[in-house]
Amino acid sequence: xxxxxxxxxxxxxxxxxxxxxxxxxxxxxxxxxxxxxxxxxxxxxxxxxxxxxxxxxxxxxxxxxxxxxxxxxxxxxxxxxxxxxxxxxxxxxxxxxxxxxxxxxxxxxxxxxxxxxxxxxxxxxxxxxxxxxxxxxxxxxxxxxxxxxxxxxxxxxxxxxxxxxxxxxxxxxxxxxxxxxxxxxxxxxxxxxxxxxxxxxxxxxxxxxxxxxxxxxxxxxxxxxxxxxxxxxxxxxxxxxxxxxxxxxxxxxxxxxxxxxxxxxxxxxxxxxxxxxxxxxxxxxxxxxxxxxxxxxxxxxxxxxxxxxxxxxxxxxxxxxxxxxxxxxxxxxxxxxxxxxxxxxxxxxxxxxxxxxxxxxxxxxxxxxxxxxxxxxxxxxxxxxxxxxxxxxxxxxxxxxxxxxxxxxxxxxxxxxxxxxxxxxxxxxxxxxxxxxxxxxxxxxxxxxxxxxxxxxxxxxxxxxxxxx
Amino acid sequence: xxxxxxxxxxxxxxxxxxxxxxxxxxxxxxxxxxxxxxxxxxxxxxxxxxxxxxxxxxxxxxxxxxxxxxxxxxxxxxxxxxxxxxxxxxxxxxxxxxxxxxxxxxxxxxxxxxxxxxxxxxxxxxxxxxxxxxxxxxxxxxxxxxxxxxxxxxxxxxxxxxxxxxxxxxxxxxxxxxxxxxxxxxxxxxxxxxxxxxxxxxxxxxxxxxxx
Numbered sequence: 001x002x003x004x005x006x007x008x009x010x011x012x013x014x015x016x017x018x019x020x021x022x023x024x025x026x027x028x029x030x031x032x033x034x035x036x037x038x039x040x041x042x043x044x045x046x047x048x049x050x051x052x053x054x055x056x057x058x059x060x061x062x063x064x065x066x067x068x069x070x071x072x073x074x075x076x077x078x079x080x081x082x083x084x085x086x087x088x089x090x091x092x093x094x095x096x097x098x099x100x101x102x103x104x105x106x107x108x109x110x111x112x113x114x115x116x117x118x119x120x121x122x123x124x125x126x127x128x129x130x131x132x133x134x135x136x137x138x139x140x141x142x143x144x145x146x147x148x149x150x151x152x153x154x155x156x157x158x159x160x161x162x163x164x165x166x167x168x169x170x171x172x173x174x175x176x177x178x179x180x181x182x183x184x185x186x187x188x189x190x191x192x193x194x195x196x197x198x199x200x201x202x203x204x205x206x207x208x209x210x211x212x213x214x215x216x217x218x219x220x221x222x223x224x225x226x227x228x229x230x231x232x233x234x235x236x237x238x239x240x241x242x243x244x245x246x247x248x249x250x251x252x253x254x255x256x257x258x259x260x261x262x263x264x265x266x267x268x269x270x271x272x273x274x275x276x277x278x279x280x281x282x283x284x285x286x287x288x289x290x291x292x293x294x295x296x297x298x299x300x301x302x303x304x305x306x307x308x309x310x311x312x313x314x315x316x317x318x319x320x321x322x323x324x325x326x327x328x329x330x331x332x333x334x335x336x337x338x339x340x341x342x343x344x345x346x347x348x349x350x351x352x353x354x355x356x357x358x359x360x361x362x363x364x365x366x367x368x369x370x371x372x373x374x375x376x377x378x379x380x381x382x383x384x385x386x387x388x389x390x391x392x393x394x395x396x397x398x399x400x401x402x403x404x405x406x407x408x409x410x411x412x413x414x415x416x417x418x419x420x421x422x423x424x425x426x427x428x429x430x431x432x433x434x435x436x437x438x439x440x441x442x443x444x445x446x447x448x449x450x451x452x453x454x455x456x457x458x459x460x461x462x463x464x465x466x467x468x469x
Numbered sequence: 470x471x472x473x474x475x476x477x478x479x480x481x482x483x484x485x486x487x488x489x490x491x492x493x494x495x496x497x498x499x500x501x502x503x504x505x506x507x508x509x510x511x512x513x514x515x516x517x518x519x520x521x522x523x524x525x526x527x528x529x530x531x532x533x534x535x536x537x538x539x540x541x542x543x544x545x546x547x548x549x550x551x552x553x554x555x556x557x558x559x560x561x562x563x564x565x566x567x568x569x570x571x572x573x574x575x576x577x578x579x580x581x582x583x584x585x586x587x588x589x590x591x592x593x594x595x596x597x598x599x600x601x602x603x604x605x606x607x608x609x610x611x612x613x614x615x616x617x618x619x620x621x622x623x624x625x626x627x628x629x630x631x632x633x634x635x636x637x638x639x640x641x642x643x644x645x646x647x648x649x650x651x652x653x654x655x656x657x658x659x660x661x662x663x664x665x666x667x668x669x670x671x672x673x674x675x676x677x678x679x680x681x
Contacts, residue, residue, distance in 0.1 A: 016669045017662060023644040025662060027669055029680055037561065039502035048656070054670070056681055065500065079500040079523055086502050123677070131560040131584055145584050147562035148504075149591035149655070157659040159666055162587075163642070195487060196554040199583055229557065231583045252679035260679050295487050295557075316486045316552055323485070414559075416496045423520075435491045435558060441520045 003270035006236050007167050007202045010142035010267070014125050016159060025159045029124040030141075032110045033060040033096070033151070035087040036416070037129025041152035042090040051094070053158040058096035059119045062087055063109045064416045066102050068379050068406035075102065080417065098250070100383075108382020108408040111135040111349035115219065116384055118248025122237050122264040127154055132349045132432065134225040137234035138218035139241055140267040142202075144231040165231065166200055166276040169269075171207035174284035179466035181359065182217030183351060183430065183449035185209065185281075186224040187289035191299040193279060198230030201277065204269060205235050209283030215244040216355035223350045224432055227296040236268035290336050290462055291434045291447040293324035298434070300336060302452070302464045308332035327436055328444050329424070336462050339446070343427040344369075344376035344457040345439070346450055347406075348413035351430035352381030354388050356450040360430075361394040363454035363465060369402035370460030377404045377419065379411040403457065415440045428456035471593045472652035476574045477620040477631060478547025482611045483537055488551060489558035490585060494567040497522055507563055508570030512538065542615050550607055551578045555596075556585025565592045575621045577628065579604050590645045591655070595621060597628055597639045610635065623650055 004012070016025040038060075045052070052058070065080035067073075075081040084102055091099045098117065100107040106117065111132050114120040126136040126143035129151040136143035150160055170189055176182075190197075203225050210221065218235050225233025235241075242261055245251045252260040287301035298321070300307065309321035309332065325332065330339070346352070346360050357380060369376045378398050380386035386408055389395055395405045412419040413431035421427055421443025430453050431438075434445040448456065455465040498510045500523060509527035516538060518531040532539045538546070549568065555578045556564060565588045568576070575595040589596040599607070610630075611617045619635075621628045623646060629636035648655065659666075673680060 017665050019644055021643040025659060027673065036499050040504045083500050083502055129560060131558065145560035147560055147584060147588035147591060149562060149588065153656050153659065156656045157666065159659055161655060161659065195557055196580060199554070199580060229582060256679040263677065320486050414496050416499065433558060435489045437495055437514045438491050441514055
């Protein structure tokens with residue numbers, strides 16, 4: 001057999017049948033469900049008199065709308081509450097492999113809890129009505145976001161219709177310098193190929209810098225594949241993957257473990273496999289990244305300056321830059337480290353795992369949030385992440401430094417709950433999108449790593465975390 | 470789903486690249502558990518001068534006179550002309566729901582984000598891809614001629630002016646075309662292969678028994 005990429009293997013092993021034009025019926029192993037994109041799908045199923053095909057594929061949680069404080073008070077916003085209660089009712093009616101409702105100790109961001117519970121496994125197809133489903137590709141799974149019609153399709157048929165994407169390899173070799181993280185790596189990739197650079201592709205991340213990342217770091221990288229336009233990002237299986245999964249609640253049990261591991265070891269691109277596109281990056285040359293605009297591709301190194309649209313030749317890009325600068329309230333040529341911030345958000349499916357909180361706490365330890373910063377919020381990705389952080393005393397570190405320690409959820413990544421920016425407020429955020437209004441109407445988002453966000457909280461403006469004395 | 474065959478309609482130009490789904494329908498409107506009613510909040514933050522929240526009387530809100538869809542000459546537009554990478558960002562199907570609920574039947578752009586592109590087809594909204602140069606030409610034409618209309622013919626895969634002065638061909642995936650032309654329900658089609666799915670499932674569980 002010819003040499004195959006990891007993507008080829010994942011795709012081929014899930015094709016139920018193929019139409020004459022190449023449209024494939026693809027079998028779905030794991031269906032992650034949350035409250036925002038599922039109600040209309042369950043309703044569609046009901047209206048058509050259909051039942052879920054295999055409820056044991058479903059792992060569900062409420063994360064987008066849930067508050068991050070005063071949990072005893074429940075969900076105050078009646079519309080949000082209805083949405084969460086609708087999920088409760090739908091899961092009650094149909095069942096699921098696992099459901100972590102609001103206030104369950106294992107509740108959390110769906111892309112944090114899937115891997116944490118061992119519900120995401122190598123070789124699986126994983127879908128969710130959420131674009132950041134690409135996160136799960138870190139486990140050599142074929143994982144991608146779908147719309148609500150497709151949520152209904154998977155519920156009803158356990159399959160999706162689709163065509164195979166092209167393949168792209170992004171190789172990052174060399175060692176990431178101290179203070180430069182997975183987040184900086186993926187932001188640099190997006191800066192290089194652009195937010196549409198991966199459109200139509202499934203991206204496999206590889207190279208020694210990627211191999212050296214923990215699972216948390218790999219999830220951060222794959223999470224943002226969609227910010228480069230690729231529905232799916234993935235990373236081959238190695239010891240790091242297998243060590244992470246061992247003993248997780250839904251990982252294969254004793255009698256199946258060895259067999260599963262043997263299979264998972266095959267989930268790498270074969271030597272000699274070819275990709276439709278290859279991008280190579282020298283990780284050793286990277287610096288911490290900060291976005292300056294309203295698209296994740298509008299990113300520079302922390303020691304750089306805000307770019308000048310006049311130097312951009314493409315008129316559409318130039319207008320986009322001008323509009324972004326006006327929205328962000330920035331002028332060309334300004335050093336990034338001169339940009340003062342009002343708020344800090346450490347959380348989201350990109351950066352709310354234990355390692356992210358450790359990195360932020362290491363910067364916060366023994367320091368104080370600047371008096372000019374109105375609020376610096378830390379939102380753990382899940383109940384278990386929060387509990388782990390508290391066992392390690394990280395909550396004390398954050399609280400002593402003046403950070404606000406919250407309950408888990410999506411929170412201010414997309415501001416569907418009460419956590420949001422006010423118009424004009426500027427935020428150092430560890431989330432994934434700096435779109436206009438993303439964190440609140442008129443809010444200004446700068447995407448950074450957890451360590452960089454903590455450093456900005458302390459300094460009151462962006463600062464190179466490598467130089468923080 | 471309503472079949473899509475031909476549409477002749479007024480064209481509205483939205484001259485921005487990388488329009489994201491948060492801009493198309495901001496998150497506060499995603500709390501609805503319905504599929505309909507998103508049209509009044511399409512492009513909410515650009516379209517109105519105040520901050521939109523669910524449950525507001527949108528007709529009473531101050532409109533942003535500088536936003537193109539508020540220009541009376543584009544009222545009733547059915548075709549939206551946009552720039553590259555339209556619909557990037559989240560997977561929210563509320564974005565095509567809002568566009569369709571507003572009255573759009575087709576989009577024209579040099580490129581779309583993948584998930585959004587896919588979601589459009591599920592809602593009878595045709596996302597036409599044309600080369601950048603042709604899109605430029607359409608932007609020029611729509612600005613030059615008030616009341617500029619285009620006819621989209623899905624069967625023939627053409628888009629052009631009713632008088633034939635502009636005529637472009639576009640590609641469309643044959644399976645999607647078939648579904649759109651006939652207003653077919655994907656799920657019904659897939660369930661015709663229920664036996665193949667069951668057989669696949671049994672084989673998979675035999676080979677990887679941990680995938681329960």
